[in-house]
Amino acid sequence: MRRNNPIRVLITGLAAALFAGPVQAHLNATGLGPVYDGVLHFLTSPEDLVPVIALSLLAGLRGADFGRRTVFTLSCAWILGSLAGMGIVSILNLHPAWSALSFMLLGGLVLSNARLPLWVLTTLAGMTGAVHGLINGSGVGWSGAGIVALLGITATVFVLSALLAAFVTSLKAHWARISVRVAGSWIAATGILMAGWAWQAGGPLF
Amino acid sequence: MRPSTPAKTLAVSTLCIFCAGAAYGHVGSQEALGWLTGFKHPISGFDHVLAMIAVGLWGAQLGAPAIWVLPVAFPLVMVFGAMLGFLGVPLPGIELGIAASAILLGIAVSLAWRPPIVVAAVVVGLFAIFHGHAHGAELPAGQSAMLYSMGFVVATGLLHALGIGIGTLQRWSWGRASLRFAGAMIALAGVYFLSKVFA
Numbered sequence: 001m002r003r004n005n006p007i008r009v010l011i012t013g014l015a016a017a018l019f020a021g022p023v024q025a026h027l028n029a030t031g032l033g034p035v036y037d038g039v040l041h042f043l044t045s046p047e048d049l050v051p052v053i054a055l056s057l058l059a060g061l062r063g064a065d066f067g068r069r070t071v072f073t074l075s076c077a078w079i080l081g082s083l084a085g086m087g088i089v090s091i092l093n094l095h096p097a098w099s100a101l102s103f104m105l106l107g108g109l110v111l112s113n114a115r116l117p118l119w120v121l122t123t124l125a126g127m128t129g130a131v132h133g134l135i136n137g138s139g140v141g142w143s144g145a146g147i148v149a150l151l152g153i154t155a156t157v158f159v160l161s162a163l164l165a166a167f168v169t170s171l172k173a174h175w176a177r178i179s180v181r182v183a184g185s186w187i188a189a190t191g192i193l194m195a196g197w198a199w200q201a202g203g204p205l206f
Numbered sequence: 207m208r209p210s211t212p213a214k215t216l217a218v219s220t221l222c223i224f225c226a227g228a229a230y231g232h233v234g235s236q237e238a239l240g241w242l243t244g245f246k247h248p249i250s251g252f253d254h255v256l257a258m259i260a261v262g263l264w265g266a267q268l269g270a271p272a273i274w275v276l277p278v279a280f281p282l283v284m285v286f287g288a289m290l291g292f293l294g295v296p297l298p299g300i301e302l303g304i305a306a307s308a309i310l311l312g313i314a315v316s317l318a319w320r321p322p323i324v325v326a327a328v329v330v331g332l333f334a335i336f337h338g339h340a341h342g343a344e345l346p347a348g349q350s351a352m353l354y355s356m357g358f359v360v361a362t363g364l365l366h367a368l369g370i371g372i373g374t375l376q377r378w379s380w381g382r383a384s385l386r387f388a389g390a391m392i393a394l395a396g397v398y399f400l401s402k403v404f405a
Binding site for chain 1: 211212213214216217218220221224274277278281282284285286288289291292293351352353354355356358359360363
């Protein structure tokens with residue numbers, strides 16, 4: 001195979017750029033807009049994102065079986081909770097103190113490398129998925145685009161938790177596993193601080 | 207694998223420029239401001255920065271398990287200190303405690319002091335309460351408490367990580383001497399902070 005001439009590569013690249021067709025910036029015309037809405041909603045919502053990260057780290061520390069069970073339970077519970085939430089008329093919101101509690105609990109479990117039985121981790125994953133899915137679903141309401149957005153959220157939950165759990169499972173070095181537990185301590189510390197804010201904001205803590 | 211040529215790199219970069227999306231340079235109106243404010247808070251005070259780096263240095267000197275126990279203990283106890291602030295529990299001599307933390311942690315590093323792990327954790331935890339009480343309870347109005355908290359904790363953790371990273375010099379004899387010198391400088395800076403408290 002002939003070597004690419006750098007000049008030819010540059011000219012071809014520039015020509016391709018100049019003759020580029022219109023970008024599909026408005027994804028609603030492609031039908032994929034709501035999927036990306038869902039993906040971005042999840043990735044930019046720390047109250048949803050961090051518990052999924054913590055659960056995935058926890059499952060990864062326990063091994064492949066725990067990881068597999070957590071990934072599937074979390075995703076299934078999330079979509080079922082979402083579908084149930086779509087039927088709720090009023091929009092539910094997670095009280096900041098509950099977010100703080102979940103951060104403290106899940107972060108603390110990662111930090112302590114808790115050797116939870118499989119059924120306990122499965123229950124935790126199921127509850128987390130159901131609660132967050134219910135809240136997501138209530139915010140979307142019944143609509144075709146809403147269902148697609150929820151599929152985008154759930155797909156992201158699945159991909160992220162699978163990648164993270166698999167990555168942590170593959171870690172063998174002591175320092176690497178310790179780093180995962182340190183990340184858990186950061187999540188727990190964030191939760192404690194958030195509980196403080198919720199306390200300071202006044203009203204019932206939970 | 208063939209090494210890429212400068213011309214190819216230039217061509218790919220040019221293409222990337224054409225494909226670039228809009229940059230969101232002004233995050234001031236977004237929730238991200240809370241994260242940035244929280245992140246900047248621990249690194250905006252030199253006294254805090256030195257103390258947190260000293261924790262990492264000391265942990266690196268002590269080795270396992272202190273190398274990770276101390277950086278885990280500090281943020282956790284620090285947010286407990288912040289909680290005391292939220293609850294309105296007064297803590298006398300906060301600035302004094304912060305200056306003392308730089309002095310004592312600096313001395314510990316400069317002497318390469320090797321106490322039992324429990325003692326080291328208690329020393330670090332005690333000072334963390336002062337740092338948390340001083341900094342944790344200062345959420346600016348209108349910003350996301352969750353993102354502020356995350357930024358605050360991550361910045362603190364990264365400062366410890368920086369200290370641990372510098373502490374890897376420990377493996378060389380000149381590195382050990384450098385660390386002890388750095389500890390002495392931190393202690394001296396602590397004395398300066400202390401003088402400002404009494405000024």
